Amino acid sequence: xxxxxxxxxxxxxxxxxxxxxxxxxxxxxxxxxxxxxxxxxxxxxxxxxxxxxxxxxxxxxxxxxxxxxxxxxxxxxxxxxxxxxxxxxxxxxxxxxxxxxxxxxxxxxxxxxxxxxxxxxxxxxxxxxxxxxxxxxxxxxxxxxxxxxxxxxxxxxxxxxxxxxxxxxxxxxxxxxxxxxxxxxxxxxxxxxxxxxxxxxxxxxxxxxxxxxxxxxxxxxxxxxxxxxxxxxxxxxxxxxxxxxxxxxxxxxxxxxxxxxxxxxxxxxxxxxxxxxxxxxxxxxxxxxxxxxxxxxxxxxxxxxxxxxxxxxxxxxxxxxxxxxxxxxxxxxxxxxxxxxxxxxxxxxxxxxxxxxxxxxxxxxxxxxxxxxxxxxxxx
Amino acid sequence: xxxxxxxxxxxxxxxxxxxxxxxxxxxxxxxxxxxxxxxxxxxxxxxxxxxxxxxxxxxxxxxxxxxxxxxxxxxxxxxxxxxxxxxxxxxxxxxxxxxxxxxxxxxxxxxxxxxxxxxxxxxxxxxxxxxxxxxxxxxxxxxxxxxxxxxxxxxxxxxxxxxxxxxxxxxxxxxxxxxxxxxxxxxxxxxxxxxxxxxxxxxxxxxxxxxxxxxxxxxxxxxxxxxxxxxxxxxxxxxxxxxxxxxxxxxxxxxxxxxxxxxxxxxxxxxxxxxxxxxxxxxxxxxxxxxxxxxxxxxxxxxxxxxxxxxxxxxxxxxxxxxxxxxxxxxxxxxxxxxxxxxxxxxxxxxxxxxxxxxxxxxxxxxxxxxxxxxxxxxxxxxxxxxxxxxxxxxxxxxxxxxxxxxxxxxxxxxxxxxxxxxxxxx
Numbered sequence: 001x002x003x004x005x006x007x008x009x010x011x012x013x014x015x016x017x018x019x020x021x022x023x024x025x026x027x028x029x030x031x032x033x034x035x036x037x038x039x040x041x042x043x044x045x046x047x048x049x050x051x052x053x054x055x056x057x058x059x060x061x062x063x064x065x066x067x068x069x070x071x072x073x074x075x076x077x078x079x080x081x082x083x084x085x086x087x088x089x090x091x092x093x094x095x096x097x098x099x100x101x102x103x104x105x106x107x108x109x110x111x112x113x114x115x116x117x118x119x120x121x122x123x124x125x126x127x128x129x130x131x132x133x134x135x136x137x138x139x140x141x142x143x144x145x146x147x148x149x150x151x152x153x154x155x156x157x158x159x160x161x162x163x164x165x166x167x168x169x170x171x172x173x174x175x176x177x178x179x180x181x182x183x184x185x186x187x188x189x190x191x192x193x194x195x196x197x198x199x200x201x202x203x204x205x206x207x208x209x210x211x212x213x214x215x216x217x218x219x220x221x222x223x224x225x226x227x228x229x230x231x232x233x234x235x236x237x238x239x240x241x242x243x244x245x246x247x248x249x250x251x252x253x254x255x256x257x258x259x260x261x262x263x264x265x266x267x268x269x270x271x272x273x274x275x276x277x278x279x280x281x282x283x284x285x286x287x288x289x290x291x292x293x294x295x296x297x298x299x300x301x302x303x304x305x306x307x308x309x310x311x312x313x314x315x316x317x318x319x320x321x322x323x324x325x326x327x328x329x330x331x332x333x334x335x336x337x338x339x340x341x342x343x344x345x346x347x348x349x350x351x352x353x354x355x356x357x358x359x360x361x362x363x364x365x366x367x368x369x370x371x372x373x374x375x376x377x378x379x380x
Numbered sequence: 381x382x383x384x385x386x387x388x389x390x391x392x393x394x395x396x397x398x399x400x401x402x403x404x405x406x407x408x409x410x411x412x413x414x415x416x417x418x419x420x421x422x423x424x425x426x427x428x429x430x431x432x433x434x435x436x437x438x439x440x441x442x443x444x445x446x447x448x449x450x451x452x453x454x455x456x457x458x459x460x461x462x463x464x465x466x467x468x469x470x471x472x473x474x475x476x477x478x479x480x481x482x483x484x485x486x487x488x489x490x491x492x493x494x495x496x497x498x499x500x501x502x503x504x505x506x507x508x509x510x511x512x513x514x515x516x517x518x519x520x521x522x523x524x525x526x527x528x529x530x531x532x533x534x535x536x537x538x539x540x541x542x543x544x545x546x547x548x549x550x551x552x553x554x555x556x557x558x559x560x561x562x563x564x565x566x567x568x569x570x571x572x573x574x575x576x577x578x579x580x581x582x583x584x585x586x587x588x589x590x591x592x593x594x595x596x597x598x599x600x601x602x603x604x605x606x607x608x609x610x611x612x613x614x615x616x617x618x619x620x621x622x623x624x625x626x627x628x629x630x631x632x633x634x635x636x637x638x639x640x641x642x643x644x645x646x647x648x649x650x651x652x653x654x655x656x657x658x659x660x661x662x663x664x665x666x667x668x669x670x671x672x673x674x675x676x677x678x679x680x681x682x683x684x685x686x687x688x689x690x691x692x693x694x695x696x697x698x699x700x701x702x703x704x705x706x707x708x709x710x711x712x713x714x715x716x717x718x719x720x721x722x723x724x725x726x727x728x729x730x731x732x733x734x735x736x737x738x739x740x741x742x743x744x745x746x747x748x749x750x751x752x753x754x755x756x757x758x759x760x761x762x763x764x765x766x767x768x769x770x771x772x773x774x775x776x777x778x779x780x781x782x783x784x785x786x787x788x789x790x791x792x793x794x795x796x797x798x799x800x801x802x803x804x805x806x807x
Contacts (some may be wrong), residue, residue, distance in 0.1 A: 261508040326596055355563075358599075362471060366596035376509035 012272045030332035035059070036095075037069035037122075039107060041088065042066040046118040055126035060096040064088045066111050073108040073117065074098055078138035079145045081255055086113065102126045107331050113251070137260045137378070145254060145265045147303055152250040155184030159246050163239035166221060169231045178225065179289035180344060182218060185246075186293045187300035189273060191256045192249055201245040205282070219286075226286035226316040260308060264375040268302035270297040271368035279361045281349045291337050291346035294360075298334065301371065302327050308378050316377035319370055326367040333363050393641065437707040440580065442521025447493040449793040450658050451646065455730065456528030456635040458614045463606030463734040464583040465664065465751065466591065467532070467569025467786055468598040475541045479806050481597040485529070485573075485590055486800040492582075495522035498589045515590070517585035521593025525577040527586055529801045530662050537569040546805060548653035550661055550758045551789045553760050557771040559781065566666050566784030569601045574662070574753065576732070580607070591742050602784070604666060606734025606751045613732065619693060621670055623735045624779070626686050627693035633730040644728045644762070645755050655804035658792030660755045663688055663729075663763045666736075667786030669749040674779045685775045687714030713775040724766045729754035749780065759787060 036059040038049035043066035064070050066355045069088050074082040074096070082105065083098035102124050108117035133141075165173035185192060193199045200208070202217040209215045216238055261377075277283040278294040302333065305323055313320040326374040337347040352360075404716055445453050450565050472478055499512025534540075536547035539650045573590055579581040584605070591600050610622045612631025622628040633640045642648075649657035674682070687696050687710035695705030695716065710717040721728050732755070738750040756762030771777070 265508065274669075322596070360655045362599035365599065367803065369592060369595035372510045379506060379508050 003329070011203040029045055030046055030189045035358060037107075038064055038074055039063070039109070041070045041072060041111065043068055043110040043111045044118070046072075046107065046120055048107055048120045048122065051121065052123045052125060055100055057125050058124070060085075060107070062088060062094045062096060064090055064092055064094075066090060068111045069113055070109055070111045071113050071117075072096060072101065073106075073110070075106045075108055075119075076138075077104055077106065078133065078141040080141070080257065080259075084255065100124050117145050133260070134311065136310040138169070140249075140260060140311060141258050141263065141308050144304065145256075145258055147307075148191050148256065148258075149254045151184035151248075151300075152253045153187045155181065156243075156246055156250055158184070159243060162221075163243050166225075166231055166239040167236045169236075171225055171229065171231060174221070174231065175225050175287070178218070178222060178287060179284075179292040183296045183344065184251075186273075186296035187270075187303070188237065188253070189261075189300070190269040191253060191258070193269075194256050195249065195252055198245060198249045198252070202242060202249070205285075210238045216245070218242065222284065222286045260311065260378045261375045264308055264312075264378050265306045267301035267374060268368060268371045270301040271371055275364050275368060279357060279364060281352075281357075284349065288348040288350045289346070290349040291334065291352075292344055295334055295344065295346065298330060298367075300328070301367075302331075306369070308374065312374060312377040315380040316373075319373055319377050322370045323367070323374070326363075326370060330363045330367050333360065399507070419721065424669065442523050444494050444522035445524050445526050447490045447527075447794065448796055448799075449805045450779070450795075451793045452526075452528045453493070453731075453793070454528035454574055454576055454658070454789060455645065455660055456613060456641055457524070457526050457576075457792070458617075458635055459609040459612045459732045460524050460526070460583075461578045461607065461609060461752065462576065462580040462583050462589045463609075463753075464575045464580070464603065465606065465753070466573050466575075466603035467601045467664075468571040468573070468588045468591075468594065469601045470535065470540075470570040470598050472597045473540075475806070477597055477687045478541060479802075481594055481801045482529075482802045482806070486794055488589060488593055489527040489586070489801075490794075490797070492517075492586050492589065493522065493525050493527060495520075495525075496705035514585065514588055516588075517582050520579055520582055523577040523579040523582040525575065525582050525586060526661075527590075528576075528790060530574070530790040531571040531802065531805065532788050534568065541806075543665070543805065546655060548647075548651075548656055548789060550652075550760055552759070554663070554759070554785060554787050555764065555768075557767050557782065559771050560785070561781050561783055562785050563783050566602045566604075568786050569788075571598060572662070572664070572786065572788045580605070604664075604736060604751050604784075606736050606740075608735040610733045610735055610750055611731040613730065614753060622750055623671065623737075624674055624682070625690060626682075626688065627701060628686075628733075629731055630693055633728060640728070641730070644757055645730045647757055652741040653759065653789075656789055656791060660730075660757065660790045661759050661762070662788045662790050663752070663754045663759060663783070664786045664788070665752040665754055665782050666783050667750045668783045670779045671746045671748050671783075679778070683717065684711055685713065685715060685779075711775065713773050715774050715776045716772070718774050719766060724769055725761070727762055727766050728732055729756045729762050729766070731755075734803050755790070 019379035035053065037053060037193055038047075039060050039062045040047040041062060041064045057072075060072065060074070062072050062085060063277045069090065070088050071084060071086040072088065072094075076082060082100060083096055084092050085096040088094045105122050105124060106123055107120045158177070159181040162174060162177035165177050189199075189203075200213075200217075203219070204215060204217050205219050206215060208222065220238055221235060221242070224230060274294050274297045278290045278297065281288070283293055284290045305327065309320055334346075335341055337352070338345060415623075437662075445457055447453060475774060491498055497513035497515070497518065502511045502513040502515030502518055505511055508557040533547070533549075533551050533553060536543045536551065538544045573587060575586040577586070588601065591598075609620050611632045612620060612630060613635035615632070615634050619627040619630050633644060635641075645660050647653070647656045647659050647661070651657070681691065683696075687705070688694060688701075689696075692699070693701035694703055695710070696714075697706055697709040698704070704717060705720065707717045707720055707722060717723060731753065733750055733752040735748070736751045737746060740749055741747040754763055790803060794801060
């Protein structure tokens, strides 16, 4: 991870919150409003009293008639969140209000607070339409959101394997599970970083620790495993903390504000991560598993590129061709450092010589420079 | 070797003792009359530099030096104060892509030499995308920026770009010289760009933006910053001093001496490679100086090592800097004597090297020295014999070591807006 900074994703989220829609959880003047939309959430249904209502101040009166804790969202067609209400217990009522512009939306109930939820299409009528995006852009953003969520969902069990090994005091098993547990995180790091509190908890390096701050996360355990070669009570507690923090990430990551430009710039940020932390060997200074992170960063960036291609290739086909070429070149170069292309066992980075590191760095620059132009290509 | 005196000691510098114009500095000390003379000197003698077909007044005004011309600017041009030199490896295997890069570089270089930003500029574009220009030279004058490209021997290797048939005989691998301690990470390169300017930020900006345009096609192999030119192409100006405190380049080839340039610097079409006619060969050597031990050397010994005195720069037994050196009065191992054209079959180079100081080296020693740059018509009669003579016997070798080395063929100038760096080579 890097020092805390305002990522593009965060900036985009702020801007969007200010301009597009204002969501707020409860407002006193919204109580019992005649225009309120009744939402009845059940374990297998999400009933709404009307599917068309005027733009402006919209209120949802939610009742959870199911057996599970639920949450209710108002969503843009590309899955961006207009507003949400979490932790609605069985048998309880909650209100959700938002300023909504005209356009198509979805209301989603998520029994058990998991997955995509049960959706209902609704239409908000009237003047002042929200800025419309192309269907390709919406599709790209929705697919990227799904990707990010999947990565988080798949990471948790892997992190659990790692944590369990730490807690069992099994150094070898923990070493083996370490790099693998980080792949999903590394693929989607710019989004994770948009939640300012999670990244420092799970991915901080020792030199990033501020005075008075407790150092937690993967890299504390990396140091314990490879340098100190001990797993004591403290490390076991840290393993639990890591799982706890990653669970928060898994739950929150789907709510990140994501736009076509933030996906594009997120891809570039992933390459920045490679250029500043992995190529130098700083990220995994004890385990030397930098190339696993490297590969994961590139995969995450490539996913963004693939998803944005339908838009970008209309506006700048030359750029898309160049990116295809440079992704392929970098992947070919990375393949030199693993036995087979289905494996994430890469050469230990301390065995990678100076000239080879330069070659990797050159390939990163060759990709990252055109990648920095992708946001422009999807904005044109 | 340390060049300082090397070219310096030219053969046919005869008229220097008597009728030479006083330096600008001494003129300023003369009060009213001197100022008038100084103004005349500035307007006239101080550097009408031939960068192409036109004479360009190279005043230190931050002016622009024309990019187009018969020869590339940055060779005979009056030497600027600062340097950023970069050597590149070509990463692409695609000849067309390399050609396109050379065209893109040429267009960017034209703009920067004129003091303009690259592409669509450093601001005002799309907010979500990085600007074309990096922006640190905004508001700065052109500062006499010159950008000079060169092609290394490795570019002509068989099976690369089909250039093996165009490789000139003089574009060889430099031989190993006694005492060399070359670091491959500071040596060689398929391409080089020499950026000289009076403002270091302007020079660095130029290399940075060219590197950026080049990512994916080329990668920076090594680069060197320089300050305090160690030789000038303007003999009217005060002779600069190197990091050892000695005047350097007393008898360098003047940028206005077309006869000497034609004879010693510019490649002629009859020399072989037609595409290189009007170009030159550039030798770049990073020469580390053992500053601390040098500074503990007695003055007499320092002066004996060079063969000139430290204050005036006069050769042994003579009174004035420009007095004709009497080589036999010097130690047989004196630097000036060994570098002198008379010792090397009349070999002469046009030097435009710079001092460098890259901080300290981890042992607390100043990582400093001379970044030697010399242009010549043929290295086989230029740098190689001179350096052989120096490397073998020069007493200065106790205080210096060559740690980086590269040779480039420097193509002729870009003629106009439709021309580009290397067109004659690649067409």
